[in-house]
Amino acid sequence: MPGERPFPQHRLTGIGDEAARGLEGQLDAVRRLGWTALELRTIDGVPLADLDAGTFRTVAARLRDAGLDALCLASRIGNWARPITHPFADDLAELDTLADQCAALNCQYVRIMSYPDDGLPETEWAARAVDRVARLAARAEAAGLTLLHENCAGWAGDRADRMLRLVREVDSPALRLLFDTGNGVPHGYDALGILEQVLPHVAHVHVKDAVRAPDGTVAYTLPGDGQARVTDCLRLLLESGYTGAFSLEPHLAVRPHEGLRTQDDAVGLFVRAGRRLEEVLAGLAPHATTPAASAATPTASATKPAASEGARA
Template identity: 65%
Template sequence: MCADQLAGIGDEAAASLPDQIAAITALGWPGIELRTVDGVALADLDSSRFQRVRRAVAAAGLRVVCLDSRIGNWSRPITAPPADDLRELDVLADRCAALGTRYIRVMSYLSGGLDESEWRSRVLDRIALLADRAARHGVVLLHENCSGWAGSDPDRMMRLVEAGGPCLRLLFDVGNGIEHGYDSFGVLERVLPHVEHVHVKDAVGAPGRAEYVLPGEGHARVHDCLRLLLDRGYSGAFSLEPHLVTRPHEGRTATDPGPFLSAGRRLEHLLRAAPTGVA
């Protein structure tokens, strides 16, 4: 494990940017992933507030590994028009350039009541449209295995990669399988060559009733996933998203960075204990 690969989603630790930065630097990690500041999505910050974000991150010496968008997430079904997605992509692409990253996290849309065939067709068309726009901006969209048409099915993930071309790669969250009802390790084995970014969380429970726990203490086979990634030469970020306090889709935000810091130390332990060779 290379220490340079460690990062965390800032608002999982705290709402304010100074507290987000303080949590990441307390862990001694070099990377931060940005999603919201004081509860405001990064794309919705006005230019002056964004410039303050840029200066603060640079002053802390942190590397921005990814920007998390709302494109395709639980709040935007595929039946919604593409205007909001395109606007957010344009804004975040400019902010990628300012922050020195090329990655934007996306998802693949809830159905909005459409049947599977129409849902699939619209998602693939929308992703192709977005990937073309991303190519013009020089950024890469990272599809997360979460809610959406391709969220839990590796075959659908591969279809998405085909539709998006070189500007659509995969973000694999090792803990999402508990909430969405699949074996994360089995899916990761199938899609690993296309994975360029990793989120780390763990959970127990069942779909719709996941309870999040420290990495390695749940049923998501986090250790096995990390070991597989390292064994296959994965060189991207391991970005901590423990969900112990923060749950964006539930409107829950962190007020105490303690759980995030505990999860970070546990992630470090798991990576140190992940020898090559997967059983």
């Protein structure tokens, strides 16, 4: 039918603060795209776990009023700002707060990373990272949540063998993997090669693209215009029967780890990147050989175990 979008809209979302600091701008970006969900990270620059109770109630009410789901909450747990020597109590407290927020939002997923090193020997770093994630997963499982480890900052951030070891040794239904298509370009690894190895354990996907210049500088692009082989990654996911969400994180106007927020039209850039993501997925839609499930439900293939210590999202 004319105007029909061939890719299921309920499987498309995006990290809202990449479009706007404030919630209304984040909602506006999703409305303009016609999507039905948001991935939440910060509101007015404040991480979700640091919102006061009244502000969070307002956020939850606005999402309900807008008819939008929250598919994932992006935490700071184990991220680029919290190395392995950072007090673990902060991560446990953040997870407890996010668990309450997830219950209020009917959200299952919390994004985590696996702790950058801070001068420890590799064996000790590995043991401590695995232990922390195992303890977090136990707490998440008790709360009915699923932690999503991203191929970003930390011990298992940029190596498939470490991702596989992390999932295997933690051995919990509350730990799955989040694959970001674009993290390999700025941090010098082959993201598609990693995806090929960890594919059965991927339950959520971030989409960004980038190019690296000969002088080493990195610029972010619309999905499919860069060097991250975004189309190849998305094709592989769809052909494998991946039924989860594709979450836009374009980094065109906002890069939180760099403290960057441009004066450009962030909502407009986000919407433009979202339209491109739709185009890429629509072209790949024939490769989606299994029925689309709810994006809030883990993929059927992601019921067992599995890269960037320096990669940051």
